[in-house]
Amino acid sequence: MKAQSGRLSVGLAAAGATRVAYGQLRRRPPVEARMWRRTNYAGRGVELYGGLAAAAGAATAVAAARGVALRTRFAAVGAALAAGACGAYDDQHGSPAERGFGAHLKALRERRFTSGVVKLLGIGAAGLAAGALLKADPADQVLTAVVIAGTAHAVNLVDMRPGRAAKAxxxxxxxxxxxxxxxxxxxxxxxxxxxxxxxDDVSERTMLGDAGAHALGAALGSAIAVANGRTGLVLHAAALVAMTVAGDRISAGKRLWGAPGVRHVDSWGRLAHPYG
Structure with missing residues (x-):
């Protein structure tokens, strides 16, 4: 019963902190409000405050979580905030022409320091730092970095429609x-x-953006890494690498998102559009 209460407390703390941050950001936008607005897939104008608020809310709840060692909390909070910061940078400076893991690797090979490269290196470094705090063995540290960075990328990969990443x-x-x-x-x-x-996400009032998707993914990846030993880390890392390789076949795959059960859950609460 105590364990259930602890999980509920952390979840409610994250939700409450997120709502407070979201309200504050809407009332007092950071810098210029127009910098945090985007046109979504249906041509509707939405803001990115939901993602910033979710990143702050998740990090705040982890930082205050009782029953979690300080070293573990530090690793998870650092990974989430670093991933969120890298995502926010890409939200502001990213180019639609250079999206996807392959494009980031190409830019890195060409020695071009794009916003995608910032994400690739920044989130990877944050994952390694978290791995060093969470695991003792060097191999486990590297696998933890792959799991944290890979989960962050995977959540962002599916963030192609309102609410999809949050539901994931x-x-x-x-x-x-x-x-x-x-x-x-x-x-x-x-x-x-x-x-x-x-x-607010499915209603197209806000969107997670790269900041929110990466931060939530890194936080979730930290939990997965903490829960697993070597075998579990290898299996999760392999699955995440496979998702990364699949890329667009997952993010925009009509067969996947059009499957009966998946389509029902994916479209739940979303506004009707002729665009899909």
């Missing part, structure tokens, strides 16, 4: 809440933050 975080994070220990508490933070912005 909730769907992937929810099973971890059934476990005991610090991993469940860590997973409760991104799940709570995603749930707090879901309604």
């Amino acid at each position: 975080v909730i769907a992937v994070g929810a099973p971890w809440l059934l476990r005991r220990g610090p991993a469940a508490l860590l997973a409760a933070a991104p799940v709570g933050a995603a749930a707090a912005v879901l309604r």
Whole structure:
């Protein structure tokens, strides 16, 4: 009962902090408000405050989570905030012509320092730093970095329609809440933050953007890394690398998102558009 209460407390703290941050950002936009507005897939103007708020909410809840070692909290908060900061940089300076992991690697080979390269190197470095704090063995540290950075990328990969990334975080994070220990508490933070912005996301009032998607993904990846030993890390890392290689076939695959069960959940709460 105490464990369940702890998970609930962390989730509610994340949701509450996210809503407070979201309200503050809408009332007092950072710098210029127009810098945080985008046109979505349906041609509708939306703002990015939901993603910034979710990143702040998840990090705040993890930082205050009781029952999680300070070293573990520091690693998870650092990974989430670093991933969110790199995502926010890409939100502001990214080019639509250079999207996807392959484009980032190409830019890196050509020695071009694009916003995608900032994400690639920044989130990778944050994952390695978190791995050094969470695991003792060097091989496990590298695998942890892959899991954290890969989960951040995977959440951003599916963020192609309103609410899709938030639902993905909730769907992937929810099973971890059934476990005991610090991993469940860590997973409760991104799940709570995603749930707090879901309604505004599907209603196209806000969007997670790269900042929110990467931050929630890194926070969730930290929970997965904490919960797993060598074998689990290898399996999760392999699955995430496969998702990265698949790229557009996952983010825009009509067969995947058009499958009966998936389509129903994916479209839940979303505004009707002729664009899909």
